[in-house]
Amino acid sequence: MKNCEYQQIDPQALPTPTPTPPPHHGNDRDEKEQPRRPRRKWEVFPGKNRFFCQGRIIVARQSGVLPLTLGLILVTSGLFFIFDCPFLVRHLTSCIPVVGGVLFIFVVITLLQTSFTDPGILPRATPDEAADIEKQIDNTGNTSYRPPPRTKEVLINQQVVKLKYCFTCKMFRPPRTSHCSLCDNCVERFDHHCPWVGNCVGKRNYRFFYTFIVSLSFLTAFIFGCVTTHLALRAQGGKGLVFALQESPGSAVELVICFFSVWSILGLSGFHTYLVASNLTTNEDIKGSWSGKSGEDVTNPYSHRNIFVNCCSVLCGPMPPSLIDRRGFLPTDESAQTGSADIEVPALAAKSEINVVGGSSQLTIGLQEPFSHAPTPSQLPPNLFLNLTEALLLAVALTQSAAWC
Amino acid sequence: MAETHSLQDLQQPAVSSKVFIQRDYSSGTICKFQTKFPSELESRIGKQPFEETIQTLNNLYAEAEKLGGKSYLEGCLACLTAYTIFLCMETHYEKVLKKIARYIKDQNEKVYAPRGLLLTDPIERGLRVVEITIFEDRSIGSGR
Numbered sequence: 001m002k003n004c005e006y007q008q009i010d011p012q013a014l015p016t017p018t019p020t021p022p023p024h025h026g027n028d029r030d031e032k033e034q035p036r037r038p039r040r041k042w043e044v045f046p047g048k049n050r051f052f053c054q055g056r057i058i059v060a061r062q063s064g065v066l067p068l069t070l071g072l073i074l075v076t077s078g079l080f081f082i083f084d085c086p087f088l089v090r091h092l093t094s095c096i097p098v099v100g101g102v103l104f105i106f107v108v109i110t111l112l113q114t115s116f117t118d119p120g121i122l123p124r125a126t127p128d129e130a131a132d133i134e135k136q137i138d139n140t141g142n143t144s145y146r147p148p149p150r151t152k153e154v155l156i157n158q159q160v161v162k163l164k165y166c167f168t169c170k171m172f173r174p175p176r177t178s179h180c181s182l183c184d185n186c187v188e189r190f191d192h193h194c195p196w197v198g199n200c201v202g203k204r205n206y207r208f209f210y211t212f213i214v215s216l217s218f219l220t221a222f223i224f225g226c227v228t229t230h231l232a233l234r235a236q237g238g239k240g241l242v243f244a245l246q247e248s249p250g251s252a253v254e255l256v257i258c259f260f261s262v263w264s265i266l267g268l269s270g271f272h273t274y275l276v277a278s279n280l281t282t283n284e285d286i287k288g289s290w291s292g293k294s295g296e297d298v299t300n301p302y303s304h305r306n307i308f309v310n311c312c313s314v315l316c317g318p319m320p321p322s323l324i325d326r327r328g329f330l331p332t333d334e335s336a337q338t339g340s341a342d343i344e345v346p347a348l349a350a351k352s353e354i355n356v357v358g359g360s361s362q363l364t365i366g367l368q369e370p371f372s373h374a375p376t377p378s379q380l381p382p383n384l385f386l387n388l389t390e391a392l393l394l395a396v397a398l399t400q401s402a403a404w405c
Numbered sequence: 406m407a408e409t410h411s412l413q414d415l416q417q418p419a420v421s422s423k424v425f426i427q428r429d430y431s432s433g434t435i436c437k438f439q440t441k442f443p444s445e446l447e448s449r450i451g452k453q454p455f456e457e458t459i460q461t462l463n464n465l466y467a468e469a470e471k472l473g474g475k476s477y478l479e480g481c482l483a484c485l486t487a488y489t490i491f492l493c494m495e496t497h498y499e500k501v502l503k504k505i506a507r508y509i510k511d512q513n514e515k516v517y518a519p520r521g522l523l524l525t526d527p528i529e530r531g532l533r534v535v536e537i538t539i540f541e542d543r544s545i546g547s548g549r
Contacts, residue, residue: 109487123531132425154430161430171533175434189434207480208488302433313472316480318498319491320470323531 042326047185055326057116060183064195076257077104080223083250084230103219110212118322119202120188130170159301192282207315217269224258227251279303279310418540426535436466449520469501
């Protein structure tokens with residue numbers, strides 16, 4: 001009687017994989033295939049993000065047009081320094097490349113920071129938390145078979161705000177938080193997902209984004225002005241614009257790029273300055289959350305009613321920490337909870353295992369999103385090699401996902 | 406069967422349940438937890454020590470997120486350096502988080518562990534909840 005209970009305490013004593021519950025089976029295979037190395041949390045992160053430099057850099061899975069943005073900025077600035085600066089230094093002042101250089105550095109640094117910083121991703125609820133919330137929701141007497149979208153009302157500064165339940169992250173979203181479908185994460189103070197920077201813009205990187213677009217509008221306007229001056233100076237004396245363009249072909253490229261982008265970037269800067277001054281997000285502005293369109297007397301409960309204070313709080317406020325702790329180590333006893341996501345890692349070990357683990361990893365993704373992606377046998381890859389243990393895994397996973405539904 | 410459990414007890418106390426203290430959004434998006442005393446803890450700890458802990462945590466988070474001269478100075482300096490100082494300097498918020506971690510460890514040792522409870526630092530739960538783990542109340546002397 002005593003012997004059968006202690007398999008849980010000491011899984012290392014098991015010589016071969018036996019039909020034991022999945023987390024322990026995962027641990028066995030982990031220890032057999034590769035020496036147990038402590039894994040970091042970014043390796044099992046459930047959202048659609050990519051990580052570089054051992055979790056220090058985070059980007060969205062689709063980098064959008066970030067390479068294009070960076071390329072345009074580098075090309076335009078490069079042409080400016082090569083073609084326009086020498087002429088303008090000779091004829092005007094040597095401050096021009098200095099100012100241009102400072103603006104360029106600002107733009108590139110803030111762009112990279114916007115793209116590579118965690119925008120304020122909220123980690124998903126642990127299974128215990130999710131169960132607790134479900135229990136509380138059930139207690140409020142909802143008896144229909146398919147419950148309606150779950151909302152909770154809170155009073156913020158005498159304003160009623162509805163908090164929605166996020167089915168993916170299994171929690172009630174804090175105010176101003178929105179779930180980005182591209183990144184598959186709930187982001188605090190969600191502004192928008194910007195394809196130009198290839199990342200969401202949220203609480204933690206809004207100030208970088210704002211500095212980026214403001215400095216970019218200054219840079220674009222500055223280059224546009226300098227190129228126009230350069231061409232005007234060259235075309236003096238009746239030589240004509242065509243002659244000037246022939247002498248400095250790079251300037252033509254810059255002119256075109258700057259002319260088309262300055263209006264939209266200036267417009268965007270102006271729009272975001274308005275948002276900062278009224279402590280609004282793009283998301284709220286688009287939805288008209290606080291504009292009183294529905295006839296109710298609604299005001300923005302987050303505004304400090306003072307433009308200066310609003311600006312300071314958004315741009316100069318304390319920098320919140322990253323909540324997802326990318327470089328933290330997974331505690332070994334909790335690695336069973338984070339799922340069967342652990343089963344993905346031993347896929348590197350042997351080729352024969354990869355098909356099996358590939359199937360399991362599809363199951364694990366299904367486990368985390370039961371409402372939208374319940375796994376069915378038809379979704380499993382055709383080359384899935386089902387032996388006794390994997391059949392057991394499949395049965396357990398399907399039972400668990402059915403329980404979540 | 407009772408002997409088996411008490412042997413496990415000496416290695417690792419069994420978790421009976423977990424209580425989650427949710428966030429209080431009445432003052433906006435600042436980090437603040439509800440001070441309402443959960444009924445599951447009634448048998449373990451008094452209302453007063455619990456409320457004191459939560460209130461102290463709320464005050465510490467308010468200190469971290471305070472908009473004042475110091476935070477504005479830090480923000481302006483960061484803006485002027487294109488936010489590169491964040492790479493080398495520890496922010497005020499991070500300093501207060503360390504203070505909070507020390508406070509929670511201290512509270513666990515002094516107040517909660519003797520009552521078979523364990524506070525989890527909210528930062529490990531994404532600042533969503535204060536998780537209090539309730540361990541099974543088994544008298545230690547009944548082992549073997």
